Amino acid sequence: MARWGKVDFRQLQNLQKRLERFEKAEMDQFNEKMVKELAARMLARVIRRTPVGQYPSNTGKVGGTLRREWTVGNVTKIGDVYEIEVFNPVYYAAYVEFGHRTANHQGWVPGRFMMTISEQELEREAPKIIEKALMKYLGEVFKGD
Template sequence: MGRNVDFKQFEQFKKKLEKTLDDKSRKKFMEDCAKELAARLLSRVIKRTPVGKEDGGTLRRGWTGGVENTSEKGNVIGVGGKSGAASQINVVYRNGEYRCAIFNPVYYASYVEYGHRTPNHDGWIDGQFFLTISENEVNALAPALLEKRLMQYLQEGFK
């Protein structure tokens, strides 16, 4: 009462799935997701960054993507990278995480972001929180975006 079962299609499916989900394509998928989130953050923070009357947009033009340089203990010791387009955002895999950095090297960026005392120390200038607000927006949309990208990635294995 035995039956013969043909597993050829199953084996073909298994090979295709393994090829789709191999380490190289998985790494590329993760890097692409990190780059997309970083690009969205960069886009939002650039639009939200205020332009001063005196400097004419130096702070806004200062945004760039790069990689945090960390010591063996994980302490940030500097940030580096190329300025310009989001396509140049560097993604590094370190300690089980894919990392990239969006930063602004303009010396007064943190003062505009978080606020500062007036030059005569009599008052306080409130921060604009352009980066903080942009980060919160990207964090809110990240789960849905990553789920969509993951479904597209997995569907490649089922074609």
């Protein structure tokens, strides 16, 4: 019969503890952090795309209200799904996004689709962003104490 020698299982036990800790509380924290990061990226993109109104200098009006009012809501978890809302409470935001008729109903002002385009771009890039953050986070979890 062959001898195997001595085996120290402490490292495996430590790894098991770290995995259990990650699986329970830390996974929720990671998911919430990623949702907030993606929302921040979305907010930055949509703000950059939002047009600023141009008014004659003698009117006293200043543009930029629509751009300044973009905001992010709170993270909510419904089942296994995390949600966060990026929105603009200005009443005419939807008209700028999707387009509208002119005041005299003779023409159409095309939409700018600042939210739609930003969302589509982020949706394409999100898997890479999440994977990179997850690999970094798992590297910290598996790093020895």
